[in-house]
Amino acid sequence: MAAAPPKYVYRFSEGSREMRELLGGKGANIAEMARLGPPIRVPSGFTVTTEACIAFLEAGGAVTDDLGRQIDAALGELEEEAGRRLGDPSDPLLISVRSGARVSMPGMMDTVLNIGLGDEAVAGLAERTQNERFAWDSYRRLVQMFGNVVAGIDGMLFEGAIRAARSQRGASLDTELETDDLRSLVEEFKRIFLEQTGREFPQDPRRQLVEAVGSVFESWNGARAIEYRRLNGIPDDWGTAVNVQQMVFGNRGDDSGSGVAFSRDEITGAPRPSGDFLGNAQGEDVVSGTRDTSDLEEMAEMLPEPHRQLIEIVESLERHFGDMQDVEFTVEEGTLYMLQTRTAKRPPHAAVRVAADMVEEGLLSREEALSKIDAAKLEALLHPSFDPEFDLDPLARGVPASPGAAKGRIVFAAERAVEQAAEGERVILVRPFTEADDVAGFHAAKGILTSEGGKASHAALVARGMGRPCVCGASALDIDLEAREMRVDGTLLREGDPIAIDGTSGVVSIQDVPLVETEMDRYFQTVLDWSDEFGRLEVRANADRPADAVNARRFGARGVGLCRTEHMFLGDDRQAVMQRMILADDETARRDSLAELEPLQRGDFEGLLAVMAGMPVTIRLLDPPLHEFLPRAEDLAVEIERRVATGGRDEAVERLEGELHRVRQLEETNPMLGTRGCRLGLLFPEVYEMQVRAILAAAVAVREREGSAPELEIMIPLVDYERELVAMRELVERTAAGVVEGLGAEPVPFSVGTMIELPRACLIGDRLAAHADFFSFGTNDLTQTTLGFSRDDSEGRFLTEYLRRKIVSRSPFETIDTDGVGELVRTAVERGRRERSDLALGICGEHGGDPDSIAFFHGAGLDYVSCSPFRVPIARVAAAQAAIAAKV
Numbered sequence: 001m002a003a004a005p006p007k008y009v010y011r012f013s014e015g016s017r018e019m020r021e022l023l024g025g026k027g028a029n030i031a032e033m034a035r036l037g038p039p040i041r042v043p044s045g046f047t048v049t050t051e052a053c054i055a056f057l058e059a060g061g062a063v064t065d066d067l068g069r070q071i072d073a074a075l076g077e078l079e080e081e082a083g084r085r086l087g088d089p090s091d092p093l094l095i096s097v098r099s100g101a102r103v104s105m106p107g108m109m110d111t112v113l114n115i116g117l118g119d120e121a122v123a124g125l126a127e128r129t130q131n132e133r134f135a136w137d138s139y140r141r142l143v144q145m146f147g148n149v150v151a152g153i154d155g156m157l158f159e160g161a162i163r164a165a166r167s168q169r170g171a172s173l174d175t176e177l178e179t180d181d182l183r184s185l186v187e188e189f190k191r192i193f194l195e196q197t198g199r200e201f202p203q204d205p206r207r208q209l210v211e212a213v214g215s216v217f218e219s220w221n222g223a224r225a226i227e228y229r230r231l232n233g234i235p236d237d238w239g240t241a242v243n244v245q246q247m248v249f250g251n252r253g254d255d256s257g258s259g260v261a262f263s264r265d266e267i268t269g270a271p272r273p274s275g276d277f278l279g280n281a282q283g284e285d286v287v288s289g290t291r292d293t294s295d296l297e298e299m300a301e302m303l304p305e306p307h308r309q310l311i312e313i314v315e316s317l318e319r320h321f322g323d324m325q326d327v328e329f330t331v332e333e334g335t336l337y338m339l340q341t342r343t344a345k346r347p348p349h350a351a352v353r354v355a356a357d358m359v360e361e362g363l364l365s366r367e368e369a370l371s372k373i374d375a376a377k378l379e380a381l382l383h384p385s386f387d388p389e390f391d392l393d394p395l396a397r398g399v400p401a402s403p404g405a406a407k408g409r410i411v412f413a414a415e416r417a418v419e420q421a422a423e424g425e426r427v428i429l430v431r432p433f434t435e436a437d438d439v440a441g442f443h444a445a446k447g448i449l450t451s452e453g454g455k456a457s458h459a460a461l462v463a464r465g466m467g468r469p470c471v472c473g474a475s476a477l478d479i480d481l482e483a484r485e486m487r488v489d490g491t492l493l494r495e496g497d498p499i500a501i502d503g504t505s506g507v508v509s510i511q512d513v514p515l516v517e518t519e520m521d522r523y524f525q526t527v528l529d530w531s532d533e534f535g536r537l538e539v540r541a542n543a544d545r546p547a548d549a550v551n552a553r554r555f556g557a558r559g560v561g562l563c564r565t566e567h568m569f570l571g572d573d574r575q576a577v578m579q580r581m582i583l584a585d586d587e588t589a590r591r592d593s594l595a596e597l598e599p600l601q602r603g604d605f606e607g608l609l610a611v612m613a614g615m616p617v618t619i620r621l622l623d624p625p626l627h628e629f630l631p632r633a634e635d636l637a638v639e640i641e642r643r644v645a646t647g648g649r650d651e652a653v654e655r656l657e658g659e660l661h662r663v664r665q666l667e668e669t670n671p672m673l674g675t676r677g678c679r680l681g682l683l684f685p686e687v688y689e690m691q692v693r694a695i696l697a698a699a700v701a702v703r704e705r706e707g708s709a710p711e712l713e714i715m716i717p718l719v720d721y722e723r724e725l726v727a728m729r730e731l732v733e734r735t736a737a738g739v740v741e742g743l744g745a746e747p748v749p750f751s752v753g754t755m756i757e758l759p760r761a762c763l764i765g766d767r768l769a770a771h772a773d774f775f776s777f778g779t780n781d782l783t784q785t786t787l788g789f790s791r792d793d794s795e796g797r798f799l800t801e802y803l804r805r806k807i808v809s810r811s812p813f814e815t816i817d818t819d820g821v822g823e824l825v826r827t828a829v830e831r832g833r834r835e836r837s838d839l840a841l842g843i844c845g846e847h848g849g850d851p852d853s854i855a856f857f858h859g860a861g862l863d864y865v866s867c868s869p870f871r872v873p874i875a876r877v878a879a880a881q882a883a884i885a886a887k888v
């Protein structure tokens with residue numbers, strides 16, 4: 001006997017919020033609302049599962065008999081409940097077919113409304129509702145959506161027909177079309193359908209239903225959905241569920257309407273419901289942004305009782321789900337129906353405020369609230385804003401749809417944004433409105449500006465989700481996409497012209513507005529304070545200059561985990577001396593140049609150490625290959641040629657030739673694997689000696705001035721062999737003792753440690769630990785050398801293809817490759833601690849600011865992470881989240 005077929009269909013009454021894997025997020029939450037019951041009212045229906053989707057796709061896109069039978073059974077029950085039958089010519093049941101994956105993929109997959117209408121049923125609907133226009137408009141929408149979504153007909157064909165009908169009638173809005181116009185439109189649409197597909201528009205409502213279900217399943221493998229999954233790291237094998245639901249109508253007159261609402265302000269996070277409402281309209285009209293919506297206060301005046309219920313329901317849903325909610329609703333002749341609820345996307349600063357408020361209101365514990373924050377997005381909170389002091393002359397104003405300010409060059413197409421950003425250009429994507437296909441452009445752009453739509457438009461939702469500044473509905477913009485230009489009042493702007501937007505105020509300007517950094521508000525401060533309580537990993541910052549250190553402290557760093565000293569040799573006054581030092585023929589000449597650099601270097605360290613007084617500061621001795629400080633050989637050769645041609649050979653030319661010779665000597669084929677790191681210290685000890693003298697002398701001076709000694713940590717880069725470390729440690733200790741003695745000062749305590757950034761160093765962690773007070777993992781180099789990927793050459797080249805083909809799921813330079821690089825880190829930690837239990841362990845690569853990598857470092861048992869100052873808040877929250885997740 002064959003095994004019982006899997007259950008592919010669940011009535012809303014059978015599901016619950018826990019079943020999102022099977023029912024999709026939308027289906028699970030609709031079921032949950034149905035289960036909660038009055039005052040919540042949900043139109044009846046059922047969900048076809050994600051498993052059915054996978055089975056359908058595996059069967060080559062066929063609705064199996066099993067699935068067909070289960071759908072028929074559920075449909076029978078729905079008809080019973082509704083008291084109407086699908087396709088009944090006198091009183092037809094109408095249904096919607098709605099996609100819904102496990103996680104929300106806004107606008108990525110398709111929905112078909114008004115299924116069940118046909119040439120006969122349309123008359124029955126008109127009769128029952130006493131509204132012919134409404135019936136024909138519904139039929140018109142069905143043929144259009146079905147044609148577009150299910151039959152894949154280009155939507156422009158239908159739009160063109162509507163436009164023609166409008167101009168014939170002299171109407172500017174669809175709502176001005178009359179019954180006869182709509183009747184002819186349906187005929188026209190059916191003709192388009194036949195012409196494009198070679199078959200009649202299906203009149204059989206069950207056919208309509210089955211085909212619509214199949215096409216939602218197929219949309220899971222559509223190009224848009226695949227691209228969205230790639231960008232958001234969603235597995236391909238999840239599938240989507242389909243929800244089949246009785247239609248309710250918001251376009252039945254003045255006591256009807258549709259809207260979206262949030263349980264808290266979706267922009268600021270303030271604790272009061274907000275939203276958009278459109279009277280006498282269906283839901284698609286709200287989102288499309290073609291008509292101006294009202295806010296909830298205005299809805300309260302139009303429909304006071306449904307409004308009161310809506311507020312009550314939204315607040316109770318938030319309590320029930322334990323998070324801010326985003327709902328869709330329709331009012332049909334005074335009765336409120338809930339169509340959807342989900343966790344609300346919110347801009348990062350609202351996320352922080354909601355977390356802080358919900359704890360204060362007793363709705364969540366601090367751990368729960370912290371875990372709900374998307375740490376990676378917090379950097380946007382430190383996004384700049386327009387300088388309030390600046391004399392602003394706005395070009396236009398729009399809806400402040402996603403906070404933060406941005407400046408860049410105008411592009412009018414998502415592809416252009418991607419291209420230009422790849423070339424290093426800062427761009428602002430300007431569109432009348434945006435669609436799912438534009439999402440890649442959001443990633444590439446610094447900000448988004450649209451001329452249509454409001455806070456609920458696609459552009460606003462996606463921008464907020466990504467933390468990109470966005471101004472919507474700046475209606476003064478008259479955009480000509482084809483000509484790649486726009487007119488704003490009298491001003492003509494072309495692609496490439498500079499523009500500035502402020503998504504906090506909605507202002508658009510063509511002035512070169514200075515941007516200023518924003519202060520952390522009290523909610524952010526609260527969340528960060530909690531983070532420090534729960535986090536075990538300490539967070540330090542990478543800071544080379546006093547200004548970086550000031551930011552590091554401002555964002556709550558507990559020290560400097562990496563000061564790169566090479567930056568101190570750049571700049572006009574220094575680079576020339578540095579070059580003379582490198583190009584010197586012998587040690588004496590080198591020492592002369594170093595003597596000139598030493599006071600400059602000491603001054604730099606004094607500045608940094610003074611800011612960080614009382615905290616640990618890890619200073620790395622010179623690391624990069626020396627040729628980075630030298631002029632390029634080609635430039636020198638050109639200069640020599642020019643001089644010879646104009647003035648003949650002279651002393652200057654000879655000097656330049658000497659330089660060129662030395663530059664060529666120093667040139668390396670693989671500089672990243674060449675003479676750098678401690679290899680420099682071994683070949684040119686006088687360089688490291690100078691640096692150590694400068695560090696110690698600075699520390700003595702700061703101790704005198706500030707009263708407390710900085711916690712100095714001197715770090716040796718690129719160590720491979722135990723003997724390298726032994727030699728460098730000896731150099732540091734000997735030189736330091738000399739300085740202290742020379743100054744007649746009290747000894748300054750310091751520790752000596754090593755970067756761990758080569759696989760060999762990880763493997764001999766125990767032997768290195770015998771000579772190191774600390775290890776600091778340099779995961780950028782460790783990733784390059786473990787994978788054999790050159791960071792500079794892989795990103796944007798083969799790595800892009802690797803990501804596309806899923807050979808890797810994330811760039812190993814962004815998120816640590818736990819299987820390879822991570823395993824080496826664990827090995828070094830284990831071997832190092834075995835030799836020396838009090839060995840301090842940290843990481844100072846880019847990964848130090850990446851939440852997923854931070855979770856790994858927490859698990860690996862490190863003591864601290866160090867990242868760029870602007871990522872310190874992210875790291876603090878991520879460290880707490882890692883600790884909280886590890887506890888449960």
Ligand code: ADP
Binds near residue numbers: 043339
């Ligand atoms: P999306 O995931 O793109 O939001 P939905 O499945 O939520 O797609 O459908 C889009 C819109 O269609 C909804 O916001 C709602 O306005 C409308 N809609 C869907 N089902 C129904 C229904 N049963 N009755 C009335 N309107 C519906």
Ligand code: MG
Binds near residue numbers: 328
């Ligand atoms: Mg929806």
Ligand code: MG
Binds near residue numbers: 717757778780781
């Ligand atoms: Mg390195």
